[in-house]
Each structure stands twice: as C-alpha cells, then as structure tokens.
Amino acid sequence: MTARVLVTGVGLISPLGHSARGYWESLLYRESLPQEHPTLPPALLPNQRYYGIADDEPAEETARAESRATRLAVKATGMALDDAGLIPADLSRTTVGVCFGTGMGESDRLEISHTEAALRGDAPSSFFLSRIAARLAETYGFTGANTTLSTACSAGSYAMALAHERIVSGEAEVMVAGGSEIYSRVGQGCFHRLGALDPVACRPFDVDRKGTVFGEGVAALILESEEHARRRGRRRVLAQFEGAGWSCDGYHTTAPEPTGRWIEAAMLRALSAAGVTPQDIDCVLPHGTGTSLNDLVESQALARVFGDRVRDLKVSAIKGKLGHSGGSAGAVACATAAMILERGVVPPTGNVNVVDAECGLPIRVDAPTPASIRHVLVNAYAFGGNNISVVLGRG
Amino acid sequence: MRDRIALTGIGLVSPAASSLESFARVRGAEADAAPVGGRMLPLLDFDPARYLGERGFKYLTPATQYALAAARLALEDAGVGDYYQGEERGVVLGTNFAVWSVLADMDATILRTGADQIRPMEAANFSVNIPASQLSIRYGLHAFNVTLTTARIAGLEAVALGAECLRRGRARMVLAGALEGRAPEALQGYFSPPIAEGAACLMVLEPLSAALERGARVHGEIGPSLFRFWPAVLEGVSAPAESGWSEGMLADLVGPGLDPVHLFEAGHGCPRCERLAQIVDAAASSAGRRVERHVLSDRFGECSTVSPMMQVLDFCLSGLDAGLVVAASPQGHAALSGWLRAAA
Numbered sequence: 001m002t003a004r005v006l007v008t009g010v011g012l013i014s015p016l017g018h019s020a021r022g023y024w025e026s027l028l029y030r031e032s033l034p035q036e037h038p039t040l041p042p043a044l045l046p047n048q049r050y051y052g053i054a055d056d057e058p059a060e061e062t063a064r065a066e067s068r069a070t071r072l073a074v075k076a077t078g079m080a081l082d083d084a085g086l087i088p089a090d091l092s093r094t095t096v097g098v099c100f101g102t103g104m105g106e107s108d109r110l111e112i113s114h115t116e117a118a119l120r121g122d123a124p125s126s127f128f129l130s131r132i133a134a135r136l137a138e139t140y141g142f143t144g145a146n147t148t149l150s151t152a153c154s155a156g157s158y159a160m161a162l163a164h165e166r167i168v169s170g171e172a173e174v175m176v177a178g179g180s181e182i183y184s185r186v187g188q189g190c191f192h193r194l195g196a197l198d199p200v201a202c203r204p205f206d207v208d209r210k211g212t213v214f215g216e217g218v219a220a221l222i223l224e225s226e227e228h229a230r231r232r233g234r235r236r237v238l239a240q241f242e243g244a245g246w247s248c249d250g251y252h253t254t255a256p257e258p259t260g261r262w263i264e265a266a267m268l269r270a271l272s273a274a275g276v277t278p279q280d281i282d283c284v285l286p287h288g289t290g291t292s293l294n295d296l297v298e299s300q301a302l303a304r305v306f307g308d309r310v311r312d313l314k315v316s317a318i319k320g321k322l323g324h325s326g327g328s329a330g331a332v333a334c335a336t337a338a339m340i341l342e343r344g345v346v347p348p349t350g351n352v353n354v355v356d357a358e359c360g361l362p363i364r365v366d367a368p369t370p371a372s373i374r375h376v377l378v379n380a381y382a383f384g385g386n387n388i389s390v391v392l393g394r395g
Numbered sequence: 396m397r398d399r400i401a402l403t404g405i406g407l408v409s410p411a412a413s414s415l416e417s418f419a420r421v422r423g424a425e426a427d428a429a430p431v432g433g434r435m436l437p438l439l440d441f442d443p444a445r446y447l448g449e450r451g452f453k454y455l456t457p458a459t460q461y462a463l464a465a466a467r468l469a470l471e472d473a474g475v476g477d478y479y480q481g482e483e484r485g486v487v488l489g490t491n492f493a494v495w496s497v498l499a500d501m502d503a504t505i506l507r508t509g510a511d512q513i514r515p516m517e518a519a520n521f522s523v524n525i526p527a528s529q530l531s532i533r534y535g536l537h538a539f540n541v542t543l544t545t546a547r548i549a550g551l552e553a554v555a556l557g558a559e560c561l562r563r564g565r566a567r568m569v570l571a572g573a574l575e576g577r578a579p580e581a582l583q584g585y586f587s588p589p590i591a592e593g594a595a596c597l598m599v600l601e602p603l604s605a606a607l608e609r610g611a612r613v614h615g616e617i618g619p620s621l622f623r624f625w626p627a628v629l630e631g632v633s634a635p636a637e638s639g640w641s642e643g644m645l646a647d648l649v650g651p652g653l654d655p656v657h658l659f660e661a662g663h664g665c666p667r668c669e670r671l672a673q674i675v676d677a678a679a680s681s682a683g684r685r686v687e688r689h690v691l692s693d694r695f696g697e698c699s700t701v702s703p704m705m706q707v708l709d710f711c712l713s714g715l716d717a718g719l720v721v722a723a724s725p726q727g728h729a730a731l732s733g734w735l736r737a738a739a
Contacts, residue, residue: 045509095639110498127495128726129491129523130726134728143639146622146624148549150524158541162556165563185505189501190501193518246539246565250481253525382524383519386528
C-alpha cells in the first residue's frame with residue numbers, strides 16, 4: 001500500500017494578490033487583464049504586455065540585492081508553512097526537501113547585469129537557476145534534497161510529482177513543492193518573435209484566441225506524508241496528491257504534436273497512477289494557454305480520454321485571469337486544484353467571450369460553480385512537448 | 396530488493412576527450428600536463444557534422460549540439476538500436492549553463508537592435524529544456540523528458556531520477572546525464588582548473604536483467620545515492636549529525652564491509668566539496684575503514700554538472716568493486732552517488 005501524500009498548506013503570490021485567500025476571491029469574482037509594463041522603447045520590444053505581480057518594493061532596487069523570483073518564493077513558502085500550521089523550528093528532526101520549478105529563474109538579476117555593469121560582489125552561487133530553491137531552504141533550514149526542475153512550462157507540475165515521489169520513497173516526510181516565475185525580457189522577446197503573444201489577453205479556448213500572455217506567478221505547496229500529518233495532529237487537509245503521468249511529444253520544439261497522442265498518454269498514465277478512471281474525475285484544469293493549436297489539440301485529447309463525459313466535467317482555464325506563468329504554472333494550477341477540492345467551488349474562466357465550438361469544452365465564464373468535486377485532473381505542457389498530467393483528490 | 400540498474404552506454408563530448416578511449420588516455424596522463432588556469436578550455440576538435448550530419452544543426456545552440464553528439468555516442472556504445480519502443484524510452488538531463496550565453500546574446504540583441512532581430516528559428520532556444528527536447532525529437536524518446544537545473548549536482552540527480560523511473564516502470568531505457576554550454580566568466584577562479592567551454596556526458600541506463608538478456612556490455616551498476624542541502628554543514632558551521640547524517644548512511648551507500656572506501660571527488664578546489672569528502676572520511680574512520688581518494692586530472696576542466704559525471708566514468712574505468720562519487724555546489728547542495736562494478 002503506497003503511503004498517502006497530502007497537501008496541507010498553500011502559499012500563492014500572483015497577479016491576483018499576495019495571499020491564497022485573496023487569490024481565491026479574485027479568481028472567483030474579479031476581472032483581471034494584462035497591463036503594459038513599458039521598460040524598453042516599443043521599437044526594441046513591441047509587446048510588453050503581461051499580467052504582473054503588484055509589488056510594494058521597487059523592482060530594480062531590490063533585484064540588486066535579491067531577485068524578485070527568490071524573494072517572492074521565500075515569502076510564498078512562509079505563507080504555505082503558516083497555512084499548514086508548520087513552524088520551521090519544530091521541523092529540525094524532520095527531513096524536509098524542496099522541489100521547485102522555474103524556467104527563467106532570477107531573470108531580473110541577469111537582465112540588470114546586461115543593462116548596467118555586472119552586479120558587484122556576486123558570489124558563484126548567484127549564477128545558478130537553482131538559487132531560488134536554495135535560498136528558501138536556507139531561510140527555513142530545510143536540509144532534505146533540494147532540486148530545481150526546468151521543463152519549461154510544465155516545470156511546476158513536475159516539481160509536484162517529484163516531491164510526491166520523494167515522500168512515497170521515504171526520502172522525505174515533508175516537501176515544499178512549487179514554482180516561481182517573474183517577467184523575463186528575453187522570454188517576452190522570444191515569444192513576440194515567435195508570434196505567440198495575444199495582443200489583448202490570455203483567452204484560453206476562446207474562438208478569437210491569438211496566443212498566450214505571460215503572467216508572473218509564485219506558488220508553494222506543502223506536501224506531507226499522511227503519517228507525519230497524523231503524528232502532529234493535523235486535521236485540516238486541503239487535498240491528496242494522488243499521482244502523475246509523464247510523456248514527451250518528441251515532435252517539435254514549439255508546436256504540439258497535432259494528434260495529441262502523447263498528452264493523451266500522459267493523462268491516462270496519471271489516472272492509472274492515481275488509481276482512478278475518467279468516471280471519477282469531476283474537474284479539469286487544462287493547460288489552456290490561449291494558443292490556437294495547443295488548445296484545440298488538448299480539447300481533442302480530453303474528448304478522447306473522457307468520451308461523452310467531457311460535457312459533464314467542470315473545466316476551468318485559470319490562465320485567462322493569471323496569464324501564463326511558465327515554470328510556475330503547473331504549481332499554481334495544483335494549488336488551485338487543492339483549493340477547489342477543499343472548498344467545493346470551481347472558478348469561472350476569465351477573458352473568454354465565446355468558447356470555441358471546435359474545442360467543445362464546457363467552460364463556464366460568468367460565475368463560480370459550486371460542486372462536489374472528488375478528483376481534479378491538472379494538465380501542464382511545455383516547449384519540446386514535455387507533458388505531465390496530475391490527479392489530486394480530496395484530503 | 397530494489398531492481399538493479401545498469402549503465403550500458405557512455406557518450407562524452409568535452410575539451411580534453413570526446414570518447415571513452417580518449418578519456419582513458421587523458422585520465423592516465425601525467426598530472427603536470429594540466430593547463431594553467433585563467434582561460435576557458437575550448438572544444439577545439441568538436442565537429443557537429445560528424446555526429447549530426449551535414450545539415451540541420453545550424454540553429455541549434457552549442458550545448459544542444461554537444462548533447463545530441465553525446466547521446467548518439469552513448470546509444471551506439473550501448474548498441475541498443477530499436478530494442479526499446481519510443482514510449483519505453485525517456486530522457487533526464489542536468490544542466491546549469493546550457494543557455495547562459497544564449498540568453499546573454501539574445502538580451503543584447505533586444506537591447507541594441509530589438510526583439511525583431513532575433514531569428515525565429517532560434518527564438519525557442521532561450522528555454523533551458525530545449526537541448527533535452529531535441530534529444531527526444533531526434534532519437535524518439537517519448538516516455539518522458541525532464542531537465543534538472545540544480546547547481547552542479549543536477550547530472551547525478553538526473554541519473555538517480557532516471558534509475559528511479561526505470562524501477563517504477565515509467566520507462567525501460569533512460570538516457571541520463573549532463574550537458575553544459577558556456578558558463579559565466581566570473582566562475583573562473585572559484586574552481587582550481589580552468590572552466591570548460593562546454594561538454595556533455597550522457598549515459599544509457601537499463602534494468603540490469605534486461606541489459607544482460609540482450610547481451611549488452613555493462614560499464615557499471617548504479618548504487619544508492621544521497622542528496623542533501625547542507626550549506627551550514629559544508630561551511631563547517633554546524634555538525635553533519637545535526638542535519639541527519641550518520642555513519643550508517645555511509646554503509647548504506649557503499650555496503651557494510653568495503654574497505655577502503657573509494658571516493659571520487661568532483662570538487663575542483665570547491666571548499667564545500669572538500670568538506671563533504673572530509674565528512675565521509677570521518678564516518679569511514681569511525682567505522683574503522685580507510686578512505687582512498689581519486690581526483691581526476693585538471694586537464695578535463697571544471698564543467699559544472701558534467702564534472703561529477705566524469706567522476707562516474709573515472710570509477711567505471713578504475714576496475715574497483717565500488718565507489719562513491721562526491722559532489723557539492725557553491726549553494727550548499729551535497730550529493731553522494733554510489734556505483735558498483737559491472738556485473739559478471
């Protein structure tokens with residue numbers, strides 16, 4: 001019998017605010033649009049529109065001392081620990097590991113060093129993508145395995161899956177899993193050059209969708225063995241992390257494999273790993289980036305996996321209100337899935353006017369849907385076809 | 396009993412050696428032939444056309460080219476051919492600097508002439524998972540594709556994760572290892588040997604039973620490993636016991652009776668790695684065992700996640716029954732990776 005792995009705390013910092021509670025309220029009831037953040041002349045970077053995290057500290061000033069990606073991850077982890085009722089000082093005898101996803105890491109510090117003289121006094125430790133995860137473990141004193149995953153836009157979900165495995169294998173009792181992604185000038189420039197940015201908003205599965213829009217996002221989740229949670233008398237559990245399915249398109253660096261056979265395989269593997277069938281899934285958080293072909297291929301694969309039942313699913317494409325937070329997106333989605341399971345409400349999808357009939361997904365855009373949800377399927381895909389699906393169930 | 400995992404194919408592209416044979420030659424060369432520090436070690440004789448054909452690599456980053464070449468060498472060395480289906484084959488790579496110089500160049504283009512001057516064919520190259528993705532595209536690896544970017548130990552993590560994926564039945568063959576492109580110049584000086592311009596070391600992993608069944612040559616067997624985050628321990632600020640380290644862990648890693656314990660150290664002057672080696676040394680002494688250290692020639696250069704992989708090759712060529720590869724990062728990551736001699 002495999003040990004149950006529970007989600008006992010969530011910390012979220014997103015364009016919808018600096019708390020999980022604020023995030024949830026906004027996701028349910030508030031409108032959200034990307035904003036222009038002009039830091040370069042439009043001639044150099046024509047599209048500088050994204051969903052940003054409102055920050056109370058001046059970005060450039062603080063980035064010299066500490067990347068926002070790192071500072072916000074440390075803060076989100078503090079929120080998650082607090083949410084889980086865990087005090088770091090009490091964990092000195094517990095093996096706590098960290099798995100974090102990021103695509104661009106501390107991109108603000110890297111980009112400052114290109115516009116000005118190189119940051120002075122940088123230690124060799126500053127040059128690595130893994131500094132985010134390292135700093136948060138250093139801050140809270142976690143000595144378990146500390147791993148950074150960079151499978152582009154699916155990294156956050158892979159971080160969750162790897163954290164889950166570390167607990168199942170007994171390598172750790174508690175894991176902090178999540179992702180951190182902030183605005184990257186290079187990422188924005190390359191997506192612009194690929195013609196992959198929607199000039200209006202991120203509009204997943206909308207008939208007029210024209211690409212994705214970046215969004216900053218940081219999520220930290222506390223995964224914990226059931227035994228550890230029981231031992232410390234933890235009653236409140238958001239969700240159970242039940243299993244994950246992996247696959248790779250091996251088809252193209254940026255375009256999805258058009259038949260969707262590999263993302264379908266990832267979904268089926270996730271269901272199998274979780275020990276559930278399509279009949280047990282009530283809610284799907286699709287990858288849903290607003291990119292024309294990606295959304296269509298994902299819809300078709302969902303239709304094959306779920307058959308007629310696809311019409312009964314509650315489908316929420318959260319990137320409509322958040323934008324696409326790249327290496328953090330999967331973790332943000334898993335955090336959202338945990339909240340859906342705990343609260344019994346499915347958020348509406350933002351910025352969609354007319355759902356594309358060709359996609360055929362039952363997406364509700366007007367209001368939250370109260371529903372008893374048993375299991376949620378979370379999809380995350382990426383450049384290079386690095387696919388993963390995850391199943392979370394009730395705690 | 397955990398399933399036993401074999402290393403059946405090795406592919407290496409590096410400044411000092413781009414085959415197992417040349418690696419063995421350089422490994423055995425006199426230590427005083429090491430180059431003087433302060434200059435980046437170039438990959439002088441790397442010809443992508445030799446490995447990748449005359450066309451199709453122009454828009455690939457250098458690190459991607461090294462990875463594709465090393466993958467081809469590893470797959471050929473394993474003689475694995477089409478023995479496994481695409482859905483049975485996965486890839487896990489570690490890297491720190493596959494796109495460091497790519498990002499710097501792209502950012503310079505944006506700042507000087509604008510994003511519209513980035514070539515669309517190269518625009519996806521900003522993403523650090525593209526080298527691994529190109530491996531899946533070229534060699535049909537569909538089970539999974541994971542890129543780890545933990546400082547310096549990501550290659551060892553990749554091998555451990557690849558082995559775990561085989562044990563869980565997620566794949567029947569995994570291509571695992573590490574690759575690097577050009578690292579920041581500022582790293583020069585922190586490590587004792589010069590920084591390598593780039594390198595890749597990839598390995599074919601299979602369940603030992605399957606490898607023997609298909610008559611594969613086995614270079615080595617993957618033993619247990621231990622990964623920790625020990626900044627205070629590696630700084631000597633706190634005792635390892637406070638972080639959960641015990642003598643018993645050493646026995647778990649290298650077996651209870653082995654004497655001496657052979658340590659393959661990927662430190663290159665990094666004080667944190669030296670401290671980690673001392674911790675193992677102390678644990679061995681307490682258990683009445685000696686430690687014999689193996690340090691690779693500085694001629695291979697320092698190459699972040701690839702350097703510990705070269706220690707694995709050093710072990711495979713040593714003829715020893717068991718060895719422990721030790722690596723640490725400037726951030727405080729610690730890795731102890733156990734290896735066993737090829738099964739008879």
